[in-house]
Amino acid sequence: MPIDLMTAFFHQLKILALKDKNIFFITADHGAWALSDFKTSLKNQYLNIGISEQAMASIAAGMTLEGKKVFIFSITPFVTQRCFEQIKLDICLSNLPVTIVGNGSSLTYATHGPSHQAIEDIAIMRSLPNLKILHPYDNASSKYSVNYAYKSKSPVYIKLDKGFYDDIFLKPGDNIIKSNKKNTKKTLVITTGVIVHVVSKIIRELNKTSYNIDLFNMFSIKEINSKIIKYLKQYDKVITIEEQNLPGGIGSIISEIITDNNINVRLKRMGIQDKYILKCGNRDWLKKKYSLDDQTLYKNIKNFCNIKKFI
Amino acid sequence: MLLKKLSKKIRLTILDIIYNAKTGHIGGSFSCIDILIVLFFQKIIFFDPKKPKHKNRDRFILSKGHATAALYSLFAHLRYISFKELKTYCKNNSRLGSHPSHLVPGVEIETGSLGHGLPIACGIAYAALKDKKNFKVFVLISDGELFEGSVWESFIFASHQNLSNLIIIIDNNNQIVMDYSKDTGDLNNLKKRFSTFNFVVSEVNGHDHFKLEKILRKSKKNKKPTIILANTIKGKGVSFMEKNTKWHHSIPSNEEYMMAKREIEES
Numbered sequence: 001m002p003i004d005l006m007t008a009f010f011h012q013l014k015i016l017a018l019k020d021k022n023i024f025f026i027t028a029d030h031g032a033w034a035l036s037d038f039k040t041s042l043k044n045q046y047l048n049i050g051i052s053e054q055a056m057a058s059i060a061a062g063m064t065l066e067g068k069k070v071f072i073f074s075i076t077p078f079v080t081q082r083c084f085e086q087i088k089l090d091i092c093l094s095n096l097p098v099t100i101v102g103n104g105s106s107l108t109y110a111t112h113g114p115s116h117q118a119i120e121d122i123a124i125m126r127s128l129p130n131l132k133i134l135h136p137y138d139n140a141s142s143k144y145s146v147n148y149a150y151k152s153k154s155p156v157y158i159k160l161d162k163g164f165y166d167d168i169f170l171k172p173g174d175n176i177i178k179s180n181k182k183n184t185k186k187t188l189v190i191t192t193g194v195i196v197h198v199v200s201k202i203i204r205e206l207n208k209t210s211y212n213i214d215l216f217n218m219f220s221i222k223e224i225n226s227k228i229i230k231y232l233k234q235y236d237k238v239i240t241i242e243e244q245n246l247p248g249g250i251g252s253i254i255s256e257i258i259t260d261n262n263i264n265v266r267l268k269r270m271g272i273q274d275k276y277i278l279k280c281g282n283r284d285w286l287k288k289k290y291s292l293d294d295q296t297l298y299k300n301i302k303n304f305c306n307i308k309k310f311i
Numbered sequence: 312m313l314l315k316k317l318s319k320k321i322r323l324t325i326l327d328i329i330y331n332a333k334t335g336h337i338g339g340s341f342s343c344i345d346i347l348i349v350l351f352f353q354k355i356i357f358f359d360p361k362k363p364k365h366k367n368r369d370r371f372i373l374s375k376g377h378a379t380a381a382l383y384s385l386f387a388h389l390r391y392i393s394f395k396e397l398k399t400y401c402k403n404n405s406r407l408g409s410h411p412s413h414l415v416p417g418v419e420i421e422t423g424s425l426g427h428g429l430p431i432a433c434g435i436a437y438a439a440l441k442d443k444k445n446f447k448v449f450v451l452i453s454d455g456e457l458f459e460g461s462v463w464e465s466f467i468f469a470s471h472q473n474l475s476n477l478i479i480i481i482d483n484n485n486q487i488v489m490d491y492s493k494d495t496g497d498l499n500n501l502k503k504r505f506s507t508f509n510f511v512v513s514e515v516n517g518h519d520h521f522k523l524e525k526i527l528r529k530s531k532k533n534k535k536p537t538i539i540l541a542n543t544i545k546g547k548g549v550s551f552m553e554k555n556t557k558w559h560h561s562i563p564s565n566e567e568y569m570m571a572k573r574e575i576e577e578s
Contacts, residue, residue, distance in 0.1 A: 044441075055430040055464035062434020065419060066442070085424055086461070090431055093421050094413060 005194075006103070006162045007034040008139035012146040013071065014038045017045050022067060023150070026060060028053045028074040030103060035073075053078050057086035057098070064096040069150060075109065076102030076118035076159065080125055088128055091155045095130045099149040105135065105161040105193055106243035107290075110283040114276045118159070122192075123248020125157050126222050132156045133221035135193045136172075138165040141219055144172035159221075161194045168197060174218055174225045177203075181212040187305050188235040190228075192218040192250050195243050195292070202298045211305050218250055224257060232263045239304055242271040243292055268304045270297065314520040317352065317388070318345055322548045322575050324384040324397070330568045332401035335409050338558040340381035342484040342517070342543040343451060347385050349523040350480075355531070356449060360391040363416035369446050370419055370435050374428020375453035375482060376410040377560070383407050383415070391417050426459025428452060429479065433465050436477040447531055451480045455487040457498055469536045470508040478530045478537040482517060484545040488559045502540055510538045517541030548575050 003011070014037060017023040025038060026047045039046050049056050053074055060070040072079060079102050080087070091098045102118060109116035125133055132154060136142040142160070149156040169175040177200060179186075191199045196217045203213045216231060232238060232254070240251035251269030258265060272290045287293045291300070321344055329335035350356050356369045373382055380400070387397040392407070392415065399405035406414040410423035419435070422428045432450035439446060456462050469477055483501070485492050492498045505512045511533045515522050523541065530537040545559075546552030549571040563571055 049468060050464075052461075052464035052468065054426075054461040055433070055468055058427055058430030058461065059434035059437065059465075059468065061420070062431040062436075063438040064434075065431075066435055066438035066444075068438050068441075086427065086430075089421060089424055090427055 002164055003139065004034070004162060004164045005136060005139055005142045006032055006160060008142040009136070009146055009160060010034040010038050012143040014041060016146065016150050017042050020069065021045065023069045023071070024063060025071045025073065026056055028056050028072070028078060030074040030078070032103060053083040054086050057083040057100075058090045060098045061086070061090035061094070061096050064098050069097065071099045071101055071149070073101045073103065075116055076104050076121055077116065080118070080121045080157070084124060087131075087155070092128045092130045095154050097152050098155050099152075100155065100157045101160055102157065103160050103162070105159045106195075107283050107286050108161060110286040111280050113278070113280060119243070119245040119272050120248070121159065122221055122242075122244050122250065123252070126248065126253070130154050132223060133159065135159045135219055135221055136161065137192075137194050137196050137217065137219065138167045140167045141172035159193070163194065165194055165197055168200060169217070172219065174216070174220055174227070176227075176231065177215040179203075179207045179212050179214055181207070185212060186235050187211070187213045187237045187239060188216060188231060189213055189239045189241060189301065190216045190218060190250065190254055191241040192221065193243060195241060198294055199241055199297065202294065202301060205298070206302060206305070211302070213301070213305065221250065221253070224253070229257060229261050229263070232258060232261070232265055235265055237266045237268070237304065239268045239270060239301060241292075241297065243287065244271050245274055246271040247274055270300060314348055314352065318348055318520070319548075319575055319578060321348065321381075321384050321388055323572065324387065325380045326563070326568065326571055326575065328384060328397060328400040329380050330563055331398070333562050334401045335380040335562075336377040336560045337380065337563070338486070338545040338552060338560070339375060339453065339482070339484065340378045341547045341549065341552065342545045343375065343378050343482040344381040344385065345518045345520060345547075346451060346480055346482060346523060346541055346543075347381055349520050349527060350449060351385060351389055353524050355524065355527045357446070358417060360389070360416050367444070367446050370432070370448045371417070372419055372422065372428040372432045372448070372450040373411055374422055374432070374450050374456060375425070376422030376428070379407065379409055379411055382411065386415070386417055425453070425456045426461040429456070429462050429465040430468070432477060432479075433469050433474060436469070436474040437472055439476055440472075440474065447476050447478060449478045449480065451482060454481055454483045454485065454492055454498060454501075457481075457501070458487070458496055466508055470510060473509060474536045475534050478527070478539070480539045480541055482543050483540050484543045486545045486554070486556060486559070489556060491556070505538045505540070509535055511535050512538045512540070514540040514542065517543035518547055548578065550574060
């Protein structure tokens, strides 16, 4: 039976926790179907602390000081923004290897409204020294993020999505898919998270015509892969696509890299235009409202590829 | 050395380092120094500065992190750090800042923003109980931290998990930065409120070394989490600073320094 991205995460965590009694999982009263197996099998390594995200982050820091490998879990805004200062001061400042697992990446919780949506987390979490940020996009990368966090000597934030996705790359990590066309007028599209599946489809379609677009997926948000600098230098135009608010997101990261490395490239950032939508609807409906649906992305990518490098 | 004499000496050290650094928190350092003296000089806390990471050491968290003038002065008198180093307090490139750094032996983790130390202490205590370790976890918080939600989250946790190895001492000086606690929020009947949790609750004069020692020694044997409400006076030892909101973090002028010094020496 196929399993989803979250189940893959908890299966892998269970495998590790069965071998290492120091692994400890704390939830701030947030459940998941995939978590129930871990909870039943590893009662002594599991705790529902109640709706106490601030205490949870600090308690995890205290337990880590005593050698525990703690994973803390809740809906993304609650486990990142509600306890941001605890993550900053009690975890990142001392570089304690606590793993923060945010459930419901980006617009996953569309119907729940902006309180539950996670569109600002990359911006705020990437401002923290010592913290690594991983954004799984399929089962393989989901499992990989568990293993990475387990071995890490530093804190890790895992921005966890849900749903069923095919493994898109040969191995998990930051990956590039090249069009292999010889045309020199190339565009690079950079994206992150599960939206990569839609974006890769759009690029495949466009590349069937005269377009020449490569795709780079950022799995590790904070650690800038040196390859990305090399890649950016090879393109006329770059597009970033993210199901995130634009200020501070991956478009900002790429913009900073371009500036810091004096790269001569034209950049277009596609994402949420610094606003909240208060009316409710499902993820696809909300993506359309934010101009991140398949058709709008297709049109916007195409349009940007057609314009000159510099006006 | 009599603790009273020691208390005078360390108060003078606190006064000196804050006066020289032109920064620091004098009021809250004077309110908690007697508690720290009893904890460390009377060896309530098991700690060997030569083995600061000894696995069986008792853990101490200064949650009211702004009182490093008290903590580091005490550490100098205990020879955990040298008096020469103490002179670098808040100076460039010093590890002795106005809030604790774990670069200093005896400091487990950085604190400063209020309401963090107690949940960290809870995490340490919880992990220790899980691993059946015998050390105790002491955390010194200020009554001002009771305004923070994370502190009450931690009370719920400590009570529910029966963290019997956790000893919470509240420096109850009745003042926050700008005002008196009672004028800002309802912190009345604290003992009664704490007694609704699964805690051993006691109240003591936080400047009475004998009573503090007695209650702290007893607390190490408690089968439940402990809360000690230590009633103190902010600025204790210098009459013009006592209970005066000006002295949360004011720096004495030359004249005030001399007056304070004389009063402590002659007390």
